[in-house]
Amino acid sequence: MQRILTGDRPTGPLHLGHFVGSLRNRVKLQNQYETYIIVADIQALTTHWETPELIRTNVREVTLDNIAAGLDPEKVSIFVQSMVPQIAELTVLFGLYTSVSRLKHNPTIKTEAKQYGFTDMTYGFLGYPVSQAADILFCRANLVPVGEDQLPHVEVTRFVARRFNELYGEVFPEPRAMVSEISRLIGLDGNTKMSKSLGNAIYLKDEPAEIKKKVMSAVTDPARIHRTDPGHPEICTIFAYHKAFNSSEVPEIESSCRKGTIGCVACKKNLINKLEETLAPIRERRVRFDKPGVVEDILFEGTNRAIKAGEKTMGLAREAMHTDYWKES
Ligand code: SF4
Incomplete structure (x- = not known):
């Protein structure tokens, strides 16, 4: 082996x-x-x-x-x-x-x-x-x-x-x-790298309320002031996280964002649910071994x-x- x-x-x-x-x-x-x-x-x-x-x-x-x-x-x-x-x-x-x-x-x-x-x-x-x-x-x-x-x-x-x-x-x-x-x-602040020293990270051990708070305050496309403004997902932190944790919905999110038919709040809430699917079992195992x-x-x-x-x-x-x-x- x-x-x-x-x-x-x-x-x-x-x-x-x-x-x-x-x-x-x-x-x-x-x-x-x-x-x-x-x-x-x-x-x-x-x-x-x-x-x-x-x-x-x-x-x-x-x-x-x-x-x-x-x-x-x-x-x-x-x-x-x-x-x-x-x-x-x-x-x-x-x-x-x-x-x-x-x-x-x-x-x-x-x-x-x-x-x-x-x-x-x-x-x-x-x-x-x-x-x-x-x-x-x-x-x-x-x-x-x-x-x-x-x-x-x-x-x-x-x-x-x-x-x-x-x-x-x-x-x-x-x-x-x-x-x-x-x-x-990328980090929550849009910095090229998520890192503890930059204070822009979501930790594996973060509780759901903490994750929600972090995602809701994450940087998105600054050009989107109104829900109907066309977006640029390629510069958005939340979109990068969808790519990493919600790949099956990426084409739909990308197209809705560009057309301005999805709001950033809804997009973030969707991501929070997807992150929870990954992180809830990790949190459970942590308790078991801690x-x-x-x-x-x-x-x-x-x-x-x-x-x-x-x-x-x-x-x-x-x-x-x-x-x-x-x-x-
Ligand atoms: S709709 Fe989603 S992908 Fe588009 S800018 Fe808002 S948070 Fe980012």
Whole structure:
């Protein structure tokens, strides 16, 4: 069975952008692939090193979000990155032959450095794509479901795997990226990306009243003052959400909006109902698993499975690099 590695940075609860961009796909793929879900606490600390307590809280939240969304902890291994020592070991090995200029020219690193205001990047932040390569390769994953902005990082992983194999011998597969049909969702304010830091997100754990309030205040086409004004759905946040959660009605909504035969309030109410169809079962599962010790046990089990996979890979890597010093010949 082929393997998938995917996961999240535990910097906050997961929202609809995560659901559309990756979670939904993970749930579908868990039956076809051996699935590892990484809760990437070290990666989160490369930007949030001053607030480790926030990361700790969100390790649990993000795990719960994944299970609530439909991942079956019996089938998939959900694990904490920092508790798998082989990932740290591989990060060091991969750093031996990955050049600084390759990392500096990574477009996602450049964008994120700007976003976080890093004028002088730390060693940890600049090198996080190498650490991410170790996240993916420690279990020798074949497939990585990612958002579009993560594609340059998957390229770094492919380079890392290819180069290791050339230098020392065939150990790692060159994993393929899998981008969702809709890989990013715009924010409630019309910003290009739904994000916790921009305060424009609907969270998986939001209650119906909160969702209603958020949707009703979301930005639509500003040209529509009256119900009969012809609209431009292509610039409307609500229309983008219909595409993600109500695809069967999209042609009808598009045509009614353009003709001015549907009001924005009705269009939003329709969306609220559709979102509820997706989010109500997620909320129910969340309640079921949100019990003392349950999430912790799932993480413990998943992390142990990840460590076993990591030990096997490290054995192969050490042998290839001739660093298996204590191995009996
Ligand atoms: S009718 Fe719907 S798609 Fe058209 S502008 Fe209003 S909310 Fe957006």
